[in-house]
Amino acid sequence: MLERFIPAAASYSGDVDQLVWLVTILVGFWFIAAEAMFFWLIFRFRKKEGVKAQYITGKEKHLKQWINIPHALVLVFDVFIIIAAIRVWVHIKQTLPPADRTVRVTSQQWAWTFQDPGADDSLDTEDDVFTTDELHVEKDKTYHFKLESKDVLHSFFIPAFRMKQDAVPGRIYTGWFKPTRAGDYDILCAEICGIGHGVMGAKLVVESAEERAAWLAAHAPAVDETATDATATDAASTDATSSDSTSAAAGQQ
Numbered sequence: 001m002l003e004r005f006i007p008a009a010a011s012y013s014g015d016v017d018q019l020v021w022l023v024t025i026l027v028g029f030w031f032i033a034a035e036a037m038f039f040w041l042i043f044r045f046r047k048k049e050g051v052k053a054q055y056i057t058g059k060e061k062h063l064k065q066w067i068n069i070p071h072a073l074v075l076v077f078d079v080f081i082i083i084a085a086i087r088v089w090v091h092i093k094q095t096l097p098p099a100d101r102t103v104r105v106t107s108q109q110w111a112w113t114f115q116d117p118g119a120d121d122s123l124d125t126e127d128d129v130f131t132t133d134e135l136h137v138e139k140d141k142t143y144h145f146k147l148e149s150k151d152v153l154h155s156f157f158i159p160a161f162r163m164k165q166d167a168v169p170g171r172i173y174t175g176w177f178k179p180t181r182a183g184d185y186d187i188l189c190a191e192i193c194g195i196g197h198g199v200m201g202a203k204l205v206v207e208s209a210e211e212r213a214a215w216l217a218a219h220a221p222a223v224d225e226t227a228t229d230a231t232a233t234d235a236a237s238t239d240a241t242s243s244d245s246t247s248a249a250a251g252q253q
């Protein structure tokens with residue numbers, strides 16, 4: 001149902017949505033129960049002529065159970081939420097499935113720069129495509145992203161993926177996503193990063209292999225054309241896995 005408001009476009013979007021629903025239902029149940037009880041007590045024990053107010057210390061056993069039993073139940077509900085949250089966290093943040101492709105994401109006041117590995121699926125080679133405020137990814141491929149910041153704290157936020165990751169100057173954060181639905185989506189900065197924070201947006205394009213190939217062809221840097229054709233054929237015939245040793249490129253751009 002959350003997809004009606006924000007499309008779910010990554011493999012793990014549904015997991016986050018389920019977690020949001022679980023928390024909403026469990027917390028919502030106790031919110032409604034507590035508010036209903038609160039207003040019922042106000043109504044039930046309202047001022048009446050000739051009725052003296054009771055003095056309650058809070059230590060009466062039969063009254064204290066109205067606190068202790070719900071308290072224990074809330075703690076049990078909390079355990080369900082914590083278990084579900086840890087499972088989702090481990091899946092999205094602690095696990096790094098093998099990548100089909102790796103992109104570099106650089107944040108700065110107030111723009112996003114993306115480095116696509118190009119047709120050879122290898123970062124830091126001459127066919128890499130650099131873009132500003134626009135990221136193209138292929139549907140149903142697992143991506144690693146290397147997230148960096150050139151200046152202050154930013155946060156790489158793709159609502160359609162249900163993914164958010166802080167960018168910390170001086171560090172390279174490696175995360176992953178697998179787009180599962182084609183379309184154009186928002187990329188936002190979710191960390192107050194200065195006066196231009198509100199306009200630090202970018203476009204994410206999830207597209208088919210053919211569309212990506214056409215986009216690459218239109219944006220590939222002008223390198224030796226025969227070499228580019230050769231690497232494109234190579235990449236198509238191998239199950240390319242990205243090298244993870246790109247941290248040496250820290251500070252590039």
Ligand SMILES: [Cu+2]
Nearest residue numbers: 154189193200
């Ligand atoms: Cu920012």
